[in-house]
Amino acid sequence: MYLKLIKKLNKLLSETDLNVCIEQQQQLIKFVLLLVKWNKTYNLTSVRDPNEMLIKHIMDSIVVSPYLKGKRLIDVGTGPGLPGLPLAILNPDKQFVLLDSLGKRLIFIRQSVLELGLKNVEFVQSRVEKYQPEKKFDVILSRAFASLKDMLFCTEHLVNKKGCFLALKGLFPNQELNTLDDQFKFIEFFQLKVPGLKGKRCLVRIKKFNL
Numbered sequence: 001m002y003l004k005l006i007k008k009l010n011k012l013l014s015e016t017d018l019n020v021c022i023e024q025q026q027q028l029i030k031f032v033l034l035l036v037k038w039n040k041t042y043n044l045t046s047v048r049d050p051n052e053m054l055i056k057h058i059m060d061s062i063v064v065s066p067y068l069k070g071k072r073l074i075d076v077g078t079g080p081g082l083p084g085l086p087l088a089i090l091n092p093d094k095q096f097v098l099l100d101s102l103g104k105r106l107i108f109i110r111q112s113v114l115e116l117g118l119k120n121v122e123f124v125q126s127r128v129e130k131y132q133p134e135k136k137f138d139v140i141l142s143r144a145f146a147s148l149k150d151m152l153f154c155t156e157h158l159v160n161k162k163g164c165f166l167a168l169k170g171l172f173p174n175q176e177l178n179t180l181d182d183q184f185k186f187i188e189f190f191q192l193k194v195p196g197l198k199g200k201r202c203l204v205r206i207k208k209f210n211l
Helices: 002-013 022-042 050-062 084-090 103-116 148-158 174-178
Strands: 072-076 095-100 121-125 137-142 159-169 184-192 201-208
Touching: 002 022, 002 050, 022 050, 022 084, 022 103, 050 084, 072 084, 072 148, 084 095, 084 103, 084 121, 095 103, 103 121, 137 148, 148 159, 148 174, 148 201, 159 184
Parallel strands: 072 095, 072 137, 095 121, 137 159
Antiparallel strands: 159 201, 184 201
């Protein structure tokens, strides 16, 4: 299975401008295999096929990599480490905090960080609105929140003065953006190309301004 997944990953990467070294490719595949193994007991994701995981979890995460700015990032509601772990693999120069409220997910993340040899990942079990870090973040990253309004309301205390919020979405969330509080400003969005994925994906950047 490993060789087939490496071959498929290479094909998917060839359809992007991402620069992913051999070691990083190996780490990404190892993460998929860990997810397949642990999913049987912990039910971490509804995606069961490792080939689908490559598209829906790995590629869908790492296409965000070129848009990450700053050194300190938090993935809120990370689930089984998505998109945080794949992005941490591609960005060893950045520090990632992976936050989730469910203990079994953090057990999986802890084991994954250990087996993947990642030195730039910290994992925290907490509800996002109760998490009070000593140092705030350059980027608040979200893939799973139901709405932008909920995301911003729950995480606004985590961002530093120069930081921003990055939300992974499907279609451009025009209606959601129209309901934002005045202290939040839509900055830009990026249309994402996820090889092999049906449907559209985009990334929305928002900043908070003190009124």
